[in-house]
Amino acid sequence: MPENKKELIIIAGVAKNNVIGSKNQLPWHIKEDLKRFKELTFGNPVIMGRNTYESILQALGKPLPGRKNIVITSNANYQTNPETLIAHSLQEAIQKAYESSDKAFIIGGQQIYQQAMPLADKLEITHIHRSFKGDASFPEIKGEDWLETKREEKKGENLDFSFSTYKKRPQSLKVNKNGIFIAFEGIDGCGKSTQIRNLVEHIFNKSKYNHIILTRNPYKNMNIRDILHQDSDPYSQAEKLADLFIIDRKQMAEEMVIPNLEKGHFVLSDRYKLSTIAYQTAQGLNMQQLIDKQNSLPDPDIVFIVDISPEEAIRRMKKEDISIRGKEHKFEASIDFIRKLRENYLKAKEMLKDRKIFIINGERTREEITEEICKIFDMEI
Numbered sequence: 462m463p464e465n466k467k468e469l470i471i472i473a474g475v476a477k478n479n480v481i482g483s484k485n486q487l488p489w490h491i492k493e494d495l496k497r498f499k500e501l502t503f504g505n506p507v508i509m510g511r512n513t514y515e516s517i518l519q520a521l522g523k524p525l526p527g528r529k530n531i532v533i534t535s536n537a538n539y540q541t542n543p544e545t546l547i548a549h550s551l552q553e554a555i556q557k558a559y560e561s562s563d564k565a566f567i568i569g570g571q572q573i574y575q576q577a578m579p580l581a582d583k584l585e586i587t588h589i590h591r592s593f594k595g596d597a598s599f600p601e602i603k604g605e606d607w608l609e610t611k612r613e614e615k616k617g618e619n620l621d622f623s624f625s626t627y628k629k630r631p632q633s634l635k636v637n638k639n640g641i642f643i644a645f646e647g648i649d650g651c652g653k654s655t656q657i658r659n660l661v662e663h664i665f666n667k668s669k670y671n672h673i674i675l676t677r678n679p680y681k682n683m684n685i686r687d688i689l690h691q692d693s694d695p696y697s698q699a700e701k702l703a704d705l706f707i708i709d710r711k712q713m714a715e716e717m718v719i720p721n722l723e724k725g726h727f728v729l730s731d732r733y734k735l736s737t738i739a740y741q742t743a744q745g746l747n748m749q750q751l752i753d754k755q756n757s758l759p760d761p762d763i764v765f766i767v768d769i770s771p772e773e774a775i776r777r778m779k780k781e782d783i784s785i786r787g788k789e790h791k792f793e794a795s796i797d798f799i800r801k802l803r804e805n806y807l808k809a810k811e812m813l814k815d816r817k818i819f820i821i822n823g824e825r826t827r828e829e830i831t832e833e834i835c836k837i838f839d840m841e842i
């Protein structure tokens with residue numbers, strides 16, 4: 462979260478059939494949920510509609526302790542506890558909350574949740590795995606607007622439930638898909654494979670319900686590997702490689718990327734468009750043409766370029782077992798070529814200013830690199 466950014470969080474308990482209340486009361490009593498509600502909201506302003514406020518007064522005999530209570534009512538003469546703030550619209554309530562805090566919680570009920578959904582940044586939902594009769598319900602949590610980033614299953618005495626966190630999807634990620642597409646780029650030896658594995662673990666740890674699909678370039682076309690092994694001249698067969706890579710990538714987009722994004726999965730690719738842009742430009746082709754040729758392919762939501770110096774790349778490659786890597790170093794055997802590659806990656810980032818491309822310094826410990834990547838992922842997604 463960028464500095465000074467205010468955060469509006471909706472917190473609610475929601476039954477399987479979306480019911481949240483009955484006769485101005487909660488239809489269930491779950492101790493662990495009340496404990497979590499207190500832990501999350503304590504010390505922060507809580508915003509609620511008049512009905513919810515009055516049901517709290519009825520249950521506790523006072524407003525929620527340890528939190529600034531802000532109640533919304535249309536009644537200009539509303540009288541209550543002197544410590545409770547009164548607002549006459551949701552916007553006024555949020556403004557009052559932000560006067561003393563960077564974070565505010567919307568705690569209900571139906572009318573206020575409905576109005577706050579478009580404004581909220583995050584949802585903390587206790588999903589109760591049973592339907593209840595009631596007269597108040599929670600609005601639909603649409604997959605195109607919200608990404609579930611964490612889910613914890615719980616077994617209650619008579620009721621099973623789960624704690625879920627949802628984050629608002631950035632607007633740019635909403636086009637026709639529910640999933641998140643991330644590409645890793647960089648010179649061979651930059652350590653991107655390790656970082657992909659670590660990011661997979663990070664995403665999976667957020668929720669075991671996150672489906673993560675891994676893919677790579679080249680995808681299926683074995684001819685590409687043959688060409689890469691045919692000779693060790695880094696400048697040969699530029700046009701042919703560019704064409705084959707782009708056709709192969711189209712197939713990958715159709716078979717793997719798009720269907721999985723439509724299902725709401727995470728797709729992580731080891732190399733993607735930028736590889737062709739960096740490598741085949743280094744071979745002598747035109748960068749803008751390589752960008753244009755790939756315009757019809759879906760763009761990743763985030764690209765990480767793991768950046769190392771040409772000297773470090775050569776040093777790492779020398780250390781590797783050449784019997785495993787074989788001649789795959791067609792492109793990486795010459796330091797001049799690697800220098801061009803690195804320049805091209807950085808230049809492509811400049812040319813594609815509207816994309817989320819992050820240069821990650823790959824000359825640090827694995828842990829430091831992973832920490833930075835996960836931090837960016839958490840901020841962006």
Ligand SMILES: NC(=O)c1ccc[n+]([C@@H]2O[C@H](COP(=O)([O-])OP(=O)(O)OC[C@H]3O[C@@H](n4cnc5c(N)ncnc54)[C@H](OP(=O)(O)O)[C@@H]3O)[C@@H](O)[C@H]2O)c1
Nearest residue numbers: 473474482485486510511512513534535569570571572573
């Ligand atoms: N499961 C959960 O997590 C959870 C959490 C909270 C509440 N609940 C349940 O939700 C139910 C209450 O929901 P509800 O929809 O009946 O009531 P509510 O949202 O708590 O309060 C509605 C009242 O807020 C005021 N209000 C709403 N929008 C306003 C606006 N734009 N400007 C000015 N005033 C505005 C109005 O008060 P005036 O009439 O005074 O103008 C309105 O009658 C209860 O059953 C409660 O138990 C459940």
